[in-house]
Amino acid sequence: MKIRRIKLTKLSWKLAFLYAAVFAAVLLVLNASVLYGVKFFLIDQAKQKVESVSSTVEKRIIGSNSEQMTFDDPEIIYEARSDNTLNIKVAEPSGRIVNATDNFNMLGVPVMDHLNVVRKLEGGALNLVVKNTAVIDGGKVKAYIQVSQNMEKEYNFLWILFILLAIADIIGILFSLFAGYILSKSMLKPIDKMTKAANEIGLSGLSARIEVPPADDELSRLAITFNEMLDRINATFEKQGRFVADASHELRTPVSIIQGYIGMMDRWGKQDEKVLQESINAIKKETLSMTVMIERLLFLARGDNGRQLLKKAMFSIDNLMEEVSLESSMLASDHNFSFQGSQGLELFADRRMIKQMLRALLDNSIKFTPTGGKIDLLYVGDDKEIVFTVIDTGIGIPMEEKEQIFERFYRVDKARARETGGSGLGLSIVKRIVEVHEGKIKIESTVGTGTSVTVTLPRL
Ligand SMILES: Nc1ncnc2c1ncn2[C@@H]1O[C@H](COP(=O)(O)OP(=O)(O)O)[C@@H](O)[C@H]1O
Ligand SMILES: [Mg+2]
CATH class of the missing domain: 3.30.565.10 (Histidine kinase-like ATPase, C-terminal domain)
Known part of the structure; x- marks a missing residue:
């Protein structure tokens, strides 16, 4: 019989891929929420900053009178002059810009629409948080202010974070693939062993048994069940063997008796009528008992094969x-x-x-x-x-x-x-x-x- 080695590689790889896929899905969800959370936090911070700068500038404009401070006074947009991620524009009620920083290109975002809301402008080269405010004083528009925060740095940070997470994910997934493979391979090792043992059982008779793994799990139960099955097969096998041996032994006696009588007939039967008759009688009797026994054996053998025909x-x-x-x-x-x-x-x-x-x-x-x-x-x-x-x-x-x-x-x-x-x-x-x-x-x-x-x- 040719020993066929069953390759477990496939199953372990399957399991490893399954692990890795689950792990990847978990990582993906986790990282997406981290990225989204950080982004939300950063934008929120920028919005707060824009709000607070807007109100400071607004107060400054309302509080100013033309003697101390004019709209074009650089002090009015002080925050933007010291922080190059911030742009502040001040416009007259007519819309003419009278005071502005140019820390980054605003791509002409208008000053006078979407008043009093903090907006996020995204897309193209724009990554801004912008608020336009109408400064009302004494029931009249005194000026318009536009405060915008450049989000480029934050977006760069997010981008770097994204890349880092992606690299970590790839490493993690590769690692989980590897670990999953090693793990499932080691877990499936007992099956490999069992396969080998089962192969050897055919070669070395039915006495060999599979080694039962020490842990009480599916595999050890499989091994125990397998061994019990072998016990049963062995018992049946031995019973069959005994049956055949006994049957041959039982049939040998009448055959040797018949041979004995035939020898007797051969030597003396030709002359002695009495010996002849005696031998014939004995042979008749023995063949009859053999016939009966063979019939009985056939009856039992039929039943052993589950082929007993019942004519009810x-x-x-x-x-x-x-x-x-x-x-x-x-x-x-x-x-x-x-x-x-x-x-x-x-x-x-x-x-x-x-x-x-x-x-x-x-x-x-x-x-x-x-x-x-x-x-x-x-x-x-x-x-x-x-x-x-x-x-x-x-x-x-x-x-x-x-x-x-x-x-x-x-x-x-x-x-x-x-x-x-x-x-x-x-x-x-x-x-x-x-x-x-x-x-x-x-x-x-x-x-x-x-x-x-x-x-x-x-x-x-
Ligand atoms: N009625 C009985 N009284 C005493 N012994 C019996 C009786 N029936 C069966 N036995 C015993 O059981 C054995 C098996 O019986 P059986 O299977 O019919 O075989 P066999 O009749 O060919 O010897 C017999 O050899 C005998 O020792
Ligand atoms: Mg009997």
Whole structure:
């Protein structure tokens, strides 16, 4: 058998990519909110600054009288002169600009519209927070002021932050990919081990077992389940092997007997009529018992493969009992039989099998009950089930062997086996027949007193 190594790389990569994707999504959301938050904070700060500068300048203009300070006095726009991120423009009510700084290009943002609101102007070369104010004094417009804050520095900062975060993200994602790969690979390692172990099990027989990982997790449970399955397979395997060995062993005896008689016939049979007849009789007997055994083996083997064919039909128990009782008394006239039961019972089952079962039970009672002993067959039934009981006054079965006698080829007294002519398959077949009819079987026995076998079969 060729050992096929199953590559786990694929699964670990899949998991790693999954980790990385989830991680990337989390990073993305996180960084987007950081960027957005910082941007919001910076704009808010700029707006506050614009508001406060506007109101300072406004107060200055309202408070001024022409003697001290004119609109074009550089002191009025003092803040913008010391801060080159700020532009202040002052216009006369006519709209003519009379005082202004030119710290950065305003691209002609008008002075007299959108009054008294702080606006954010974005796009193109413009990144400004602007407020236009109409300075009202004594119910009349005295002047217009425009205060604007250049956001270029802040935007540059945001841009750098964005790049840094992106780099960190890429590094993080690559790292998570790598870590995810290493992690999933190490987590899947036991599976790799199991695969190898499973491969070796086929090669080195069924005795090898998979090493169970120490942690109590899915993988260790998988290993345990796998090992249990191997135990079961091994048990079945051994049972099959034993069955085949036992079967060959059992068949070897009649074959060697037949060979012995053939040798005898060859040497003396041609002259001696008596030897010839004796040999023929013996060979007949042995081939017959071989045929019976082979048939039984086939019956059991069919069941092992789950191919037992059940031919169920409704039949009369009275009729069946008549047949069985006649055959039994003919086969064993030296035992006292008594067949008793309810009249008119009917059963839906495979008649041939039920008969085979009763005959096997009676056959045992006959074999293991001394001449003159009593053998009873009772049958009673209600609308649910029918109970057959075979009672004998035979040698009985030792307590500790009550389970084993159902095993194939098992006989309590092996020495007597050839004498009684059994193969040890009778009760295996009985058990099988009861099982396929979904019934129950019970044996009660006292050594030296007798045995009673009870079979309960459902009516339908
Ligand atoms: N009625 C019985 N009384 C005593 N022993 C029994 C009886 N039925 C079965 N046994 C024991 O169970 C063993 C298995 O029975 P069975 O499977 O029918 O095989 P076989 O009849 O070919 O020996 C028998 O060999 C015998 O030792
Ligand atoms: Mg038997």
